[in-house]
Amino acid sequence: MNNFSIPSLARFRVVPRAKSLFAAVAASIALSGCGVVNHMIYKTTGDVMQGFSRNHTVPYLMESRDLAMGCAMSEATAPLLMSFGRVTSEPDQIAVMLYLSAGGCAEEQAREHELAGLAAMNALNADGAEDAMIQQKRAYSLASKRYFRAWKHHNAYYGEPGTGECPDFDDDMDEFIYMAGLLSGLQALNAQIQSTSSIGVPANIGSVVARATGCLENEKWWGAPMALRATVWAMIPGAQPQGEDAFERLAIADDQGEKAGVRLPHVFHAIAAINKGDQALVKDVIREHARSLDEDAANEEWQFVDAMATDMLVAISDRLWVENTGHRTPMGQFGSFWDDKQEAVETMDLDDLL
Known part of the structure; x- marks a missing residue:
């Protein structure tokens, strides 16, 4: 009796334990399977989002003139799109556009602080001017970090620029993003200088960018590659090749940009003129841009x-106006300046009618 009862009790105790162990193993496998499935879903979603953004969102945005909307989009969606790099390949190419645009947002804030500082100086408000300038430098520091991040993603995707080997571009958008990445490098250096702090942007980035523009078709891209290269020549002592004239090249690029309906070379021309300290030339470039519009x-x-x-030329115009009058470019007067000679107005002598 005892020999029979003891094994019976043992069997009844083992079965529940076996079931528990089986359930635990099954649950573990199920959870592991869910993790694998989730990873596959995330990866697929990430790949789709990257492809859609590159092939549709960016081209759609390029057909818009709403800069504020583009700025808000880049700042809001960058963390989401970049997070897919945790589950699939790093979205380096779309990151170039996201951080270039986000850098522009921060630079826009810096320009606003600069105008506030100039207005405060004009009003003899020293404390207000100093506070605005501090905010300006902080915004430029953020802009530089964002631009530099775009530059790093550009290099990760296309390879180190200026090494003599050009990438094989898949299509026009691929080539455009390459050019945008070069622009982000120059902007990173310029914003770092404006911030008066060290972000880690290498000082030779200008010469690297100038060499890399040789990978782009100048006429196809509205004269912008040549304008970018000529700007570097104008700004870096000794960079201009023998027999070249940076400002002649910039003037040619201006014409190409106007004819193409993409007046980006005007910006490079104005930046080079500012660096030269030629305010008359800066005004001429702005006038020409306004006429072309x-x-x-x-x-x-x-x-x-x-x-x-x-937008960038309006910002330059605003700075000139605020420095000299205390206010920005008046509405409807972009392309004109405070010291322009007013055209003589023909008047009628009413005494002759009496």
């Missing part, structure tokens, strides 16, 4: 780039 239609596919060029 009235006479030359913007390229439908690249309206965003054209609008960006106008």
Whole structure:
């Protein structure tokens, strides 16, 4: 009896334990399977999002003239899109556009602080001017970090620029993003200088970018590659090749940009003129840009780039106006200046009618 009962009790105790062990193993496998499935879903989603952003979101945005919308989009979606790099390949190419645009957002804030500081100086408000300048430097520091991040992603995707070997571009958008990455490098260096702090941007980035523009078709891209290269020549002592004239090249690029309806070369020309300290030339470039806006239609596919060029030149115009009058460029007067001679107004002598 005892020999029979003891094994019976043992069997009844083992079965529940076996079931528990089986359940635990099954649950573990199930959870592991869920993790694998989730990873596959995340990876697929990431790949789709990267492809969609590159092939549709960026081209759609380039056809828009709403710079503020583009700025808000880049700042809001960058963390989401970049997080997919945790589950699939790093989205280096789309990151170039995201951080270039986000850097522009921070630079826009820096320009606003600069204008506030200049206005405060004009009003003899020393404390207000100093506070605005501090905020300006902070914003430029953020801009430099974002631009430099775009530059790093550019190099990760296309390889180290200026080494003599050009990438094999898949299509026009691929080539455009390459050019945008070069621009981000120059912007990173310029913003670092404006911030008066060290972000880690290498000082030779200008010469690297100048060499890398040789990988781009100048006429296809509205004269911008040559304008970018000529700007580097104008700004870095000894960079200009023998027999070249940076400002002649910039003037040629201006014409190409106007005809193409993408007036980005005007921005490079104005920057080179500012660096030279030639305010008269800066004004002439702005006047020419304003004239072209009235006479030359913007390229439908690249309206965003054209609008960006106008926005940057308006910012330069505003700085000149605030420095000299205390207020920005008046509405409807972009392309004119406070010291322009007013055209004589023909008047009628009413005494002759009496």
